[in-house]
Amino acid sequence: QSALTQPASVSGSPGQSITISCTGTSSDVGSYNLVSWYQQHPGKAPKLMIYEVSKRPSGVSNRFSGSKSGNTASLTISGLQAEDEADYYCCSYAGSSQVFGGGTKLTVL
Amino acid sequence: QVQLVESGGGVVQPGRSLRLSCAASGFTFSSYGMHWVRQAPGKGLEWVAVIWYDGSNKYYADSVKGRFTISRDNSKNTLYLQMNSLRAEDTAVYYCARGVGVTIFLLDIWGQGTMVTVSS
Numbered sequence: 001q002s003a004l005t006q007p008a009s010v011s012g013s014p015g016q017s018i019t020i021s022c023t024g025t026s027s028d029v030g031s032y033n034l035v036s037w038y039q040q041h042p043g044k045a046p047k048l049m050i051y052e053v054s055k056r057p058s059g060v061s062n063r064f065s066g067s068k069s070g071n072t073a074s075l076t077i078s079g080l081q082a083e084d085e086a087d088y089y090c091c092s093y094a095g096s097s098q099v100f101g102g103g104t105k106l107t108v109l
Numbered sequence: 110q111v112q113l114v115e116s117g118g119g120v121v122q123p124g125r126s127l128r129l130s131c132a133a134s135g136f137t138f139s140s141y142g143m144h145w146v147r148q149a150p151g152k153g154l155e156w157v158a159v160i161w162y163d164g165s166n167k168y169y170a171d172s173v174k175g176r177f178t179i180s181r182d183n184s185k186n187t188l189y190l191q192m193n194s195l196r197a198e199d200t201a202v203y204y205c206a207r208g209v210g211v212t213i214f215l216l217d218i219w220g221q222g223t224m225v226t227v228s229s
Contacts, residue, residue: 001171034210036215045220045221045222046146046216046219048215048216089154091156096168097156097168100146101153102153
């Protein structure tokens with residue numbers, strides 16, 4: 001149950017696009033199309049942003065999109081806005097358990 | 110509205126026990142799997158445990174297996190986490206979350222968390 005690998009930080013200017021990668025193994029990300037992404041603002045509970053690799057829950061902006069190739073999943077945020085500044089965590093089902101990434105701090109410059 | 114409210118956190122000495130509770134409202138609690146997820150200070154999220162909607166299946170992270178027990182009382186709409194043999198590394202905010210999706214491992218609703226500090 002090793003954590004998925006994410007970059008510690010990414011940054012972008014308002015209006016730009018950024019991509020956060022999430023690398024796992026053939027036992028988690030590579031085996032299941034069950035990758036999700038969570039957004040967490042300081043002092044708040046996480047919020048589901050993407051599920052099953054690329055699906056968006058109702059109410060989540062279409063500026064958020066997800067994809068996967070092999071053992072690596074990605075979250076792309078287009079048209080960056082100030083309120084997107086937060087920590088982002090990927091998560092993968094791993095067969096009767098799940099594993100989170102270490103988290104990526106997104107800074108909107 | 111759909112809500113999860115954790116309670117029971119506090120400061121506890123290493124080796125002692127603590128029980129967390131999570132009160133659910135606004136949805137049919139007995140129809141959903143439930144999870145505990147924790148977050149150490151300044152660190153990332155760590156999945157802890159899951160329990161099926163009827164309590165028939167329970168799974169744990171290796172880091173807590175044998176020490177923590179997840180349970181639920183559907184008549185009280187409440188989820189529990191019994192934590193025994195606590196260690197300093199168990200210090201974290203503990204969140205309960207509702208599980209949905211094909212595997213019930215998708216966490217769509219989260220509580221606000223309760224802080225557990227293990228220290229002498």
